[in-house]
Amino acid sequence: MTETDYRDTVFLPATAFPMRGDLPKREPALLARWEAMGLDDRLREAEEGRRRFTLHDGPPYANGHLHIGHALNKILKDVINRAHRMAGYAVRYVPGWDCHGLPIEWRIEEQYRKAGRDKDQVPVLQFRAECRAYAQHWLDIQAQEFRRLGVQGDWAHRYATMDFASEAIIAGEIGKFLLNGSLYRGLRPVMWSPVEKTALAEAEIEYHDHTSTTIWVAFPVVHDTTPGHLLAEARAVIWTTTPWTMPGNRAIAYGPDIAYAVIEVREGGEACLVGPGNRLLVAADLAAVFASTVGIASYDVLHTLPGTDLAGVLCAHPLRGRGYEHEVPMLAGDFVTTDQGTGLVHMAPAHGEEDFAITTAHGIAVPETVLDDGRYAEHVPMFAGVHVFKASDPVAEALTAAGGLVHRGTLVHSYPHSWRSRAPVIYRATPQWFIRMDGETDIRGRALAALETVDFVPAQARNRLTSMVAGRPDWCISRQRAWGVPIAVFVERATGEVLRDPEVMQRVVEAFRSEGADAWYASPPQRFLGNDRDPADYEQVFDIVDVWFESGSTHNFVLGSDDLPFPADLYLEGSDQHRGWFQSSLLEAVGARGAAPYRALVTNGFVLDEQGRKMSKSLGNVTAPQDVNDTLGADILRLWVMNSDTNEDLRIGKEILKQQGELYRRLRNTLRWLLGALDGFHDGERVEFAELPELERWVLHRLAECGSQVARAVQTHDWVGVYPALHGFCASDLSAFYFDIRKDALYCDAPASVRRRAARTVLDHLHRCLTSWLAPVLVFTAEEAWIARFGEGSSVHLQDFPEIPAHWHDAELADRWASLRAVRRLVTTEIETARRNGSIGSSLQAAIELPFSEREAATFAGIDWEELAIVSKAGIEVQPDAASIYLDPQPGEGAPTHRAPKVTLAPGSKCARCWKVLEEVGSHEAHPALCLRCVAVVEGMAA
Structure with a gap:
């Protein structure tokens, strides 16, 4: 018999499960299969x-x-x-x-x-x-x-x-x-989109850099209540980034804990709008910065006073005499700081939450100056019909003409925009429907x-x-649009009270159930109000409810x-x-x-591109799931998700998906090798746990650890790290270690040998566990790997996760094999060195000699180092007086001295079937090219 003939006697893996996933084609076919099988x-x-x-x-x-x-x-x-x-x-x-x-x-x-x-x-x-x-x-x-x-x-x-x-x-x-x-209707400032003409929720807002016009405006003090009347002829200066809100000003807020200064301009700069003799009120700590900013060359501090002294002070609007005749009181506000500006804050109650709260608390009416499209209402003096986003120039010009503008500048800052129109939004007080957060x-x-x-x-x-x-305010649930569910309520015209009638609501719900919310628009109000009420007495509300x-x-x-x-x-x-x-x-x-x-x-988290940038069509960095499905397959995308830290922002792009493709191929090859090595496996081959070799019991321990990780993720919903750990198990523990060692037994041992049967028993557990654990992620590939073994009538998605016996967990065994693998890594390093320098061709040409201390020899007793190191011959050299060579030293011993294993050519000839180099090859007359193990297998097969 020639060497070529012996190839037919080797139990090489055999499976119809292909190496290439070809997922874009196979996945739609599996979807159709699931549909067909119900x-x-x-x-x-x-x-x-x-x-x-x-x-x-x-x-x-x-x-x-x-x-x-x-x-x-x-x-x-x-x-x-x-x-x-x-x-x-x-x-x-x-x-x-x-x-x-x-x-x-x-x-x-x-x-x-x-x-x-x-x-x-x-x-x-x-x-x-x-x-x-x-x-x-x-x-x-x-x-x-x-x-x-x-x-x-x-x-x-x-x-x-x-x-x-x-x-x-x-x-x-x-x-x-x-x-x-x-539920109540109230006038409050809300985020408003002038472009879309509706209120917006905070979740509908995104922030972008925006260049705003900034103005410093002086309000003349007309009623001075400070001790000693320190504000005589003074003007209180505010700073704002929203000049368009000046027509809505109704108060000025000061900080009660802030010290203020009255400064008198001695000399104004070339571009300064305030001349010598002007008296201005600002926060004392900001006086120097303020003067420098607005171009005041020099000034004197006439007075300083605590913020509390400003209580009761009244100012005039800087446009008094031009339609703005109301008084502007100074009100204490805990939110006022000296971080920037002047330490005095302009309050427009229709255009800010703090503005609204402080002014309404003092009984100040909220003016409605801005229409739904962003234009000033017809009753607004000087600016009627002007859009607020174009109001900076006319407002500043009017203030200059009135002598109230102190300075003008610009500021680039983060500003709210509508996520839909990408246009800036404003705060605008309008009658809206709210759900009360506090109260009864x-x-x-x-x-x-x-x-x-x-x-x-x-x-x-x-x-x-x-x-x-x-910290949230009352929930504004109304929107001034048409496509949605209306806030289907009625308001009594005479009292302004909302109608709270269960029977009315029941009629609304029944109509919507049969006809949809269109019934609110298509039906006469009488249908909902009933015959006991006159529709003329009620306002029918057509605001729609917030999509949130x-x-x-x-x-x-x-x-x-x-x-x-x-x-x-x-x-x-x-x-x-x-x-x-x-x-x-x-x-x-x-x-x-x-x-x-x-x-x-x-x-x-959110998904960013490979450079950590937000995806946008303009940058050309968008990764579309449809494209990934068509080129790589959905399983690659699913693997990317589960290999990522989904608690944080994720990155994706061509290179990252390419890496996921490599990880997928390793997992697929693991499944393919398992299927091939399990070809023809049947229950009669199984070996009981107690009879399994130590290596197989270690694999089951590792399998149990992975199973515990999966079970913990199921209970906690935290899957971060689970599938990278499974991939590591497949790549490091299985493909690069266990499979490598057991190929000889699986390919060359007799079918009845305990070692081969034990390995196939463990491979059966591995296939069932890995295919099941991968099924939630690689839904198509795991199904394919299950069908390849159990037939078209089966589905991995109808399976439960395998029960892991408690006795598979063996921490002591795991510690022992951690040490064994550490020694093995040293051995394989020396073998690789010998291969590179030409001393040997493959590891099966090697003989190794391992120097062990007595403790190591006892610890590693019973280990077949030829099998573990995948060499043809292995010997142990016990050094009685040596401290630990590989293991951590015992107390009192010196540091371990790692002596390299000795690698030489193994004596003997190469077996034509298993490729081991053994001295017994040639000793059998009928099969001189085989070792005795292979002779027995070949003759058994012939018989």
Whole structure:
């Protein structure tokens, strides 16, 4: 028999599982397979009677293709859901969509503008129908894109905020706040978009650098109440970055703990607007900086006085005599500092929260000077019809003419913009609908108490949400738009009181349930008010509710049944949702149901490009999930998510995805080698645990450690580091160590040998465990690897995670093998050195001699070093008087002295079948090219 003939006697791996993933082609085929086999229905059947786990889906917005942030969030949710299902839970995941609100309305208006149509001329029901069709179009597209990512869910029963049933529930939730007294209409300053003509929530705001005109303005003191009348002929100077708010000024705030100075200008600079003799009031600590900034060359400090002396002082508006005849009182404000400006703050109650609070507390009326489109109202003297964003010049010119402008400059600073239009926003006081945070219902206090029972991942997120809830103002829930659920209430014209009638609300809810919220626009008011009231006596409110209230109500769409109990076990969204959905859901649920809607909150970071920049089309650094699916496959994207620290911001790009591709190939090759080495494996081969060699028991210990890590992640919802650890186990412990060592036994031992059977027993455990643990992430690849072994009728997604026997954990064995591997690394280093210098060709040509101390020889007794080092011959040289050579020294011993193992050529000839170099090769007459082990196997096969 020739050497070539012996190749047929080697048990080489055999599997149909291909080396190349070819995921863009295979993944759609697997999706079709799952559809054909009714996998979702089979999952539901298999979960009967199990304890339930519910992750309530935060609704993405239905207005475009999915971006990479969507993919990150949905994949993370899917991994958690799948892992819980495989850990023994019943999981029904209901995906949802946010379909109302400004972004969709804005898109329809854009279409109108391009077509030259006037939105205000379009009937509201027609406009709403176009918004609904647009949202439905993108909802359908996004659903398919999510499914292409491998996300499993009850897609047939998804929820959407624009469903009739949802709109009815939202109206009913508004009604609960109406009836318990929490809902009220009030005039307060809110973030307002002049471009979109609506109030905005904080979560709809983003901050960009903006160049603002700054002005220093002098207010003449007309009523001096200071001891000694120190402010005679003085003017109080304010500094502001919003000149357009000057027509709305109604007060000046001072700091009661700040010292102030009256300075008299001795000499003005060339560009100074205040001449000698002018007396100005500013904070004493800021006097020098102020003088330098506004161009005052020299001045005298006439008086200093404490802030408390300014109580009762009245000023005139700098435009008095030009339509601004009201007095401007000086009011104490704890928020006033000397960080910048003059230490005196201009108060325009319609255009700032602190301004509003301090002036209304003193009974000062709030003027409405700015219209919804950003123009001054017709009754505003001097500036009627001017847009506030173009008001800096006319305001400054008017102040100059009146002698009130002290200085003008510019400032680049972070300024709020609408996230949709990208246009700057303003604070504007308008009548809005609010939910009261404090008072009798004490939503704030109950929400903070509820948060104490919620688990947070990461833990530090708790502080962020609790501080936001503790410090937030009343919740403004009204928007002045058309596409959404109306705040379906009536206000009595005679009294201004909102109608709080349960029967009216019930009629509204019933109408919405059958016809949708369009019923509010299509029906006469009498339908809702009933026959006992005259519609002429009531104002019908057409403001729509904030989309954050809608999405915060979604737990009412989904949760509350035996199948999906309230509260949810988990909410999972991006870290920005502490000010968005996490908060609105909490406040809505606490206010309406008295409890938080979630037991745990998990947040993920944002996705940046490889340089850490925000993605934008203009930079050309956008990574679209659809492109990754088409070029690399969804499993690569899913692996990227789970190999990242999702608690922090993540990065993605071509190079990072290329790295993920390499990690994927290692995992795939691990599965492929397992499948090949398990070819033909059957239960009759199994070896009981007690009979397993030490190496196999060590592998099972490592498997148990990985299993514990997976189980801990299931319970804590914290998956950071789990899959990198699994990859490390596959690459380091298996491919580079265990598989390498056991190839000889698997390929060359007789099928009946205990060593080969033991290895195949462990490989069976490895395949089942790894394929199951990888299934939540590599949903397509794990299915492929399962089918390759168990056939087309099976699915890994119908499996539970394997039960890990407690006796697999063996810490003492792990410590022993940590030492063994440390010695082995020294051996393989010497073998590699011998290969590089030409002393040997491969490790099987080597013979090694290991110098051991007596303690090491005893510790490593029973180890087959030929097998462990993958050499043909190994010997131990015991040095009786030596301290530890490899192990840490015992107390009293000296430091270990690492003596290198000796590597030489092994004596004998190379076996044509196993390639070991042994002196026994040639001793068998019938098979002179084989070692005796291989002779026995070959003859056994022949027999």
